[in-house]
Amino acid sequence: MAGRSKSRSQPPQFDEVGKQASRRVKTPLQVQREPALQRIAGDAVSLRNWEEPDSEFRNQSKARAIVDCGWGRVIFGHTFANPEAVARALSEEREGARDLALYLRDPHLVLAAAPHELFLDPSHTYRLRLDTLKGDAVPSDVRIRRARWKKDAAAMRRLFMARHMVPVPEEKVLASVDSDTIFFLVAEQRSNRRIIGTVTGIDHQGAFRDPEQGSSLWTLAVDPQAQIPGIGQALVTHLAHHFAQRGRAFMDLSVLAENTGAIRLYEKLGFNRVPVFCVKRRHNPINEPLYTPAHSDETFNPYARIIIDVARRRGIGIEAIDPGQGYFALTYGGRRIVCRESLSELTTAVAMSRCADKTVTSRLWRQAGLKVPAQQMTGNQADNYNFLKRHQRVVVKPVDGEQGQGISVDVRSREALDQAITQARAIDARVILEEFVSGDDLRILVINGEVVAAALRRPASIIGDGTSDCRTLIEKQSRRRAAATGGESTIPLDGDTLACLKAAGLDWQAVPAAGREVAVRRTANLHTGGTIHDCTDRLSHRLAKVAIRAAEILAIPVVGLDMMVADPSRSDYRLIEANERPGLANHEPQPTAERFVDLLFPHTTAGAPP
Numbered sequence: 043m044a045g046r047s048k049s050r051s052q053p054p055q056f057d058e059v060g061k062q063a064s065r066r067v068k069t070p071l072q073v074q075r076e077p078a079l080q081r082i083a084g085d086a087v088s089l090r091n092w093e094e095p096d097s098e099f100r101n102q103s104k105a106r107a108i109v110d111c112g113w114g115r116v117i118f119g120h121t122f123a124n125p126e127a128v129a130r131a132l133s134e135e136r137e138g139a140r141d142l143a144l145y146l147r148d149p150h151l152v153l154a155a156a157p158h159e160l161f162l163d164p165s166h167t168y169r170l171r172l173d174t175l176k177g178d179a180v181p182s183d184v185r186i187r188r189a190r191w192k193k194d195a196a197a198m199r200r201l202f203m204a205r206h207m208v209p210v211p212e213e214k215v216l217a218s219v220d221s222d223t224i225f226f227l228v229a230e231q232r233s234n235r236r237i238i239g240t241v242t243g244i245d246h247q248g249a250f251r252d253p254e255q256g257s258s259l260w261t262l263a264v265d266p267q268a269q270i271p272g273i274g275q276a277l278v279t280h281l282a283h284h285f286a287q288r289g290r291a292f293m294d295l296s297v298l299a300e301n302t303g304a305i306r307l308y309e310k311l312g313f314n315r316v317p318v319f320c321v322k323r324r325h326n327p328i329n330e331p332l333y334t335p336a337h338s339d340e341t342f343n344p345y346a347r348i349i350i351d352v353a354r355r356r357g358i359g360i361e362a363i364d365p366g367q368g369y370f371a372l373t374y375g376g377r378r379i380v381c382r383e384s385l386s387e388l389t390t391a392v393a394m395s396r397c398a399d400k401t402v403t404s405r406l407w408r409q410a411g412l413k414v415p416a417q418q419m420t421g422n423q424a425d426n427y428n429f430l431k432r433h434q435r436v437v438v439k440p441v442d443g444e445q446g447q448g449i450s451v452d453v454r455s456r457e458a459l460d461q462a463i464t465q466a467r468a469i470d471a472r473v474i475l476e477e478f479v480s481g482d483d484l485r486i487l488v489i490n491g492e493v494v495a496a497a498l499r500r501p502a503s504i505i506g507d508g509t510s511d512c513r514t515l516i517e518k519q520s521r522r523r524a525a526a527t528g529g530e531s532t533i534p535l536d537g538d539t540l541a542c543l544k545a546a547g548l549d550w551q552a553v554p555a556a557g558r559e560v561a562v563r564r565t566a567n568l569h570t571g572g573t574i575h576d577c578t579d580r581l582s583h584r585l586a587k588v589a590i591r592a593a594e595i596l597a598i599p600v601v602g603l604d605m606m607v608a609d610p611s612r613s614d615y616r617l618i619e620a621n622e623r624p625g626l627a628n629h630e631p632q633p634t635a636e637r638f639v640d641l642l643f644p645h646t647t648a649g650a651p652p
Contacts, residue, residue, distance in 0.1 A: 086254055087099045087120055087145075087253075087254065088120060088145045088254055088256060088294075088318065089316055089317055089318065091145075091146055091147055091148065091149060091317060091318070091319065092147070092148065093147070094147070095120055095147070098253060099120075099253050099254075102251055102253040103121055103250045103251050103252060103253060104121060104249075104250035104251050105121055105122070105123070105250075106121060106122055106127070106131070107121040107249050107250030108131065109223060109224060109244050109249050110214070111210065111214075111224060111242055111244070111260060111261070112209075112210030112211050112214035112215070113139065113140055113202070113207065113208035113209065113210050113261060114135070114139040114140035114141045114142065114208060115135070115139065115141045115142075116141075116142060116144065116244060116258070116260070117131050117132065117141060117142065117143040117144070118143075118144065118145055118246075118249065118250055119143045119144060119145045119146035119147060119149075119152070119321075120145040120146070120147055121250050125146070125147065125148055125151035125152040125154070125155050126155045128143050128146060128152050128155075128321070129152055129155035129156040129159075129160060130155075131143070132156070132159075132160060132321065132322070132323055133156065133159060133323070135323050135326065138208070139208065140208050140322070140326065140328050140329065141322065141323060142163065142296075142320050142321065142322050143320065143321045143322075144167070144258075144294075144296065144318060144319075144320050145318055146318075146319055146320075146321060149162065149319040149321060152321050153321065158324070159323060159324055159325060160321050160322070160323060160324060161321070161322060161323075161324050161329075161332070161333040162319060162320070162321055163296070163319075163320035163321065163322050163332060164298060164299050164300070164332055165296045165297060165298050165299060165320050166296070166297055166298075166299055166305070166315050167294055167295070167296050167315070167316050167317075167318035167319070167320070168294065168295050168296075168297065168305075168308050168309075168313035168314065168315055168316065169292050169293070169294050169313060169314055169315075169316045169318075170282055170292060170293045170294075170308075170311065170312055170313045170314075171291070171292055171312070172257075172282060172285060172286040172290055172291055172292055172293060173286075173291070174312055175279075175282055175283060175286055175312075176279075176312075177279075179272075179276065179279070180276045180280060181270050181271070181272055181273070181276060181507075182556055182557060183231055183232050183233055183270060183505070183557055184229050184230065184231060184232065184238070184270060184273065184276060185229070185230045185232055186227055186228070186229050186230075186276065186277060186280045187227065187228060187230065188219065188225065188226065188227060188228075189215050189218075189219075189226040189227065189228045189240070190216075190219050191216075192212060192216070193237075194215065194226075194228050194237060195210070195211075195212040195215040195216065196212070197228065197236075197237030197240075198210060198215060198226065198228065198237070198240045198263075199212075199631065200237075200576070200630070200631055201237070201239070201240050201263040201264070201265055202240075202261070202263055203630040203631035204263075204265065204266055204630040204631070205263045205264075205266070207261060207263060208328060209631075210226070210242075210261075221248070222245060222248040223244060223245055223248030223249050224242065224243070224244055224245075224248075225242065225243040225244075225245070225281070225284070226240065226242055227240065227241050227242070227243065227277060227280065227281060227284075228240050229264075229273050229276065229277055231268075231270065233557075236265075237265075238264065238265040238268040238270065238273055239262075239263065239264040239265060239268065239273040239274065239276075239277050240261070240262075240263050240277070241259060241260075241261065241262045241263075241277040241278065241281055242259070242260040242261045243257060243258070243259055243260070243281045243284065243285065243293075244257060244258045244260065245257050245285065245288060245290065246258065246290070247288075247289075247290070254291060254292075255289060255290050255291040255292075256290060256291065256292050256293075256294065257285040257288075257290040257292070257293045257294070258293060258294045258295060259278065259281055259282075259293055259294070259295040260295070260296075262274060262277060262278065262295075262304075264277075266526030266527070266628070267526070267573040267574065267575060268522075269503060269504065269505050269519060269559070269573070270505055271505075271507070271518055271519075271522070274307065275307060275311065278307075278308075278311060279311065281293070294316070294318065295308065295313070296318075296320050298332075303525065327355055341365040341366070342362070342365045342368065342370070343368060343383075343528065343530065344527060344528040344530060344625075344627040344628075345368065345383040345384065345530075345625045345626060345627050346365070346368040346370060346381075346382075346383045347528075348626050348627045348634075348635045349370075349381065349383070349384065349626065349635050349638055349639065350370060351635070352635040352636055352638075352639045353372050353639050353643075356374075356639065356643070356646045357374070357646070358372050358373065358374045358639070358643060358646065359372065359373035359374065360372065361373065363380065367382065368382050368383040369381070369382050372639075372642060372643070374643050374645075374646060377643065379642050379643075381642075382623065383623055383625070383626075384600055384623055384624055384625070384626050384638055385600070385622055385623040386599075386600070386642060388599050388600075388641065388642065389598055389599060389600060389622060390597070390598075392597070393596055393597050393598040393622065394598075394622045396596050396597075396598070396620075397596060397598065397601065397619075397620040397621065397622040398442050398622070399441055399442060400417075400439070400441055400442075400474055400619050401417065401419065401441060401474060403596070403619055403620050404417050404617075404619075406595050406596065407592060407595060407617050410591070410595050412588060412591065412592060412595075412617055413615060413616050413617060414616060414617050414618075415437075415476050415477035415478075415479050415606075415616050415618070416432075416433065416476070416477040417474055417475065417476045417477070418474070418475050419441075419472065419473070419474060419475075420463055420473040420474070420475055423460075426459060426460075426463065426475060427456055427459070429475045430453070430454075430456065430459050430475075433477045433478065434454065435452050435453070435454055435477075435478035436453050436459070436475050436476060436477060436478050437449065437450065437451050437452070437453070437475075437476040437477075437478050438450045438453055438459065438462035438463055438465075438466050438473060438474070438475060438476075439466055439473070439474050439476065440466045440467070440469040440470035440472065440473055440474070441470050441472035441473065441474055442469075442470045442472070443466075443469045443470055444621070444623075446565045446567030446569060446570050447469050448465055448466040448467075448468060448469035448470070449466070449565050449567075450462035450465060450466070450538075450564075451478065451564040451565055452478055452564060453478075479606040479616045479618075480606070481606040481607050481608050481616075482498050482500075482606070482607055482608070482609070482610070483498065483499040483500070483566040483604065483605075483606060484496065484497070484498055484499070484577075484585075484604070484605045484606070484607045484610055484615075485497050485498075485499055485574070485602055485603070485604055485624070486581070486585065486586070486589040486602070486603045486605065487601075487602050487603075487624055487626070487629065487632075487634060488589050488590060488592075488593040488600070488601050488603060489599065489600050489634070489637045489638055489640075489641055490599055490600075490637070490640070490641045491590060491593065491594070491599075492590070492637070493578075493581065493586045493589055493590065494629075494632060494633070494634055494637045495576065495578050495629040495632035495634050496576070496577050496578045496580075496581040496585075496586075496610060497574045497575055497576050497577060497578070497628075497629060498574070498575045498577050498610065499566035499567070499568070499572050499573070499574050499575075500566050500572060500573050500574075500575065501561055501562075501563040501564060501565060501566045501567075501571075501572055502519065502523070502533045502561075502562050502563040502570060502571030502572055502573070503519075503559050503560060503561045503562055503563075504516055504519050504554070504559070504560050504562055505554075505557065505558065505559050505560075506553070506554025506555050506556055506557065506558040506559075506560065507556055508553070508554075508555055508556035509553065510553065511550065511551050511552060511553050512543055512548055512549065512550055512551070512552050512553075512554065512560070512562075513535070513550040513551070515554070516533050516535065516539065516562055517535075519533060519571065520532045520533040520571060523571050523573075527568065527627070527628065528627075530568065530569060530625075530627075531568050531569060531570075531571055531572070532569075532570070532571060533562060533563065533570060533571030534570060534571075538563065538564065539562050539563060542560075542561055542562045542563060542564060543560070543562065546560050546561070548560065568625065568628065574628050574629070576629060576630070576631070576632060577610045578632055580610050580611045581610050581611070582610065582611050582612055582613055584613035585605070585607065585610065585613065585615055588605075588615060588617070589603050589605075592617055592620065593620075596620055598620070598622060599641060600622075600624065600638060600641065601620050601621065601622060601624065602620070602621035602624025602625070603617065603619075603620055603621075604617075604618040604619050604620070604621070605617055605618060606618060626638060
């Protein structure tokens with residue numbers, strides 16, 4: 043194929059069922075592509091939105107082409123007879139879907155056909171010529187394949203929910219396995235079989251017998267918890283190579299103009315902006331932020347904004363009190379409730395103080411018969427050393443602290459103990475020594491006496507690529523975590539991180555082997571780069587009952603409970619602490635914010651949009 047690099051890390055194998063793609067596009071496909079490439083150079087119907095399609099295009103293409111992608115329909119505007127027909131097609135959007143029309147002739151006339159119903163999407167369209175492709179590099183621990191099974195569809199749903207995108211129904215994914223029009227791809231991590239990315243492709247030849255031999259990319263989503271870099275880029279280039287092997291001349295995509303990070307990636311990969319416009323329907327709550335003025339709550343952090351977004355969709359009034367600190371008021375009818383993120387006026391001062399003092403929390407749970415690790419307040423040096431001697435491995439933390447500040451985990455020596463106590467006292471003069479409990483860090487969210495979500499929290503780690511040093515890998519992972527959490531999660535380049543590297547026999551300049559995973563933090567706190575993985579469906583009945591009982595003891599309506607467990611599906615546990623202001627974001631696909639608003643305004647539940 044002209045312009046393709048001879049060097050590549052792996053061939054563009056698309057499907058796992060024995061169809062190995064060749065390293066070069068065969069000459070017949072090059073011949074098939076030639077007329078289409080000439081069109082791209084200047085007279086492509088898909089780019090000339092002010093002219094009628096020529097007779098060749100009309101005669102060869104299918105009229106009124108629409109492809110249902112599950113999340114909505116893609117309406118190919120240049121296959122419709124007139125702008126009014128496009129507007130009518132958009133008006134048939136089903137509830138909960140997100141239709142769009144692309145390749146419009148006279149987009150302003152499409153809007154004029156239904157001005158109160160339609161709007162021009164604030165997005166750019168980019169095109170990649172498939173005769174200029176370079177290598178199809180896929181990370182060594184990743185396999186990209188077609189989605190085929192129910193577990194693939196479930197994983198795709200999880201990714202779409204995590205990215206606040208409309209999910210694709212399972213039946214749509216399974217029905218497309220042998221389709222020549224729509225392709226659902228997934229990126230699977232080889233080491234654990236976890237799906238960490240997905241992308242959708244439409245072959246325009248299959249959709250409407252496109253004389254231009256086009257294709258398009260849709261719904262790219264990467265797991266915000268993924269630690270392997272380059273997943274999004276790999277999915278894009280892999281799909282492009284797949285369409286090139288099918289003889290397509292170009293691949294288009296639509297991206298919001300404000301998504302500058304994605305635009306930089308696409309331009310880096312060789313995409314060029316083209317004059318193609320997109321129109322969507324107004325009467326759709328999913329699209330509302332795209333055509334309405336920005337709200338004053340745009341400056342709230344993700345933990346406040348997730349609540350505000352749900353409340354606004356229910357018609358609840360929003361009053362921004364102090365966005366920087368997460369304070370807002372919700373009003374509906376005669377009821378007004380002030381919140382600081384998930385901490386509301388429904389939580390009493392007594393309940394809040396019980397959570398704030400970790401010694402009180404632990405004592406109340408112990409008295410009620412729940413399992414907690416041994417604890418003591420720091421005393422003189424001899425007392426501290428005796429506690430260490432009894433338990434061999436300890437945790438040191440301030441009595442009143444949050445976001446993992448001042449906490450040292452798995453302290454084993456006297457020297458490390460003294461240093462950890464000094465560090466904790468920088469946060470609170472009162473410091474706790476606690477028995478170290480091995481296992482997984484489990485967060486259970488209880489709202490109004492019910493378990494709403496459960497997630498395993500894992501400390502930040504990096505995965506070597508064989509060429510980058512530890513500092514570079516940490517900085518890259520930190521940028522990904524910040525992007526995935528609205529800036530809430532980053533990995534500090536501090537002494538604790540260096541200590542983790544040294545424990546693994548590394549330092550800032552060391553280059554880990556490709557595929558080697560290295561822990562760079564000891565605590566599984568989101569704010570220091572930790573990741574969170576939903577396990578609600580695997581939570582044992584016993585642990586759910588313990589969580590509900592723990593919340594009852596504290597008399598608190600909303601709480602995040604931290605436990606150490608061997609496995610969330612088993613019954614053994616140790617309760618660690620309670621957070622009176624738990625983050626409701628990052629628990630997708632669980633409806634955490636919805637249940638919180640249900641608690642505050644129960645009479646709005648029945649009419650709440652999905």
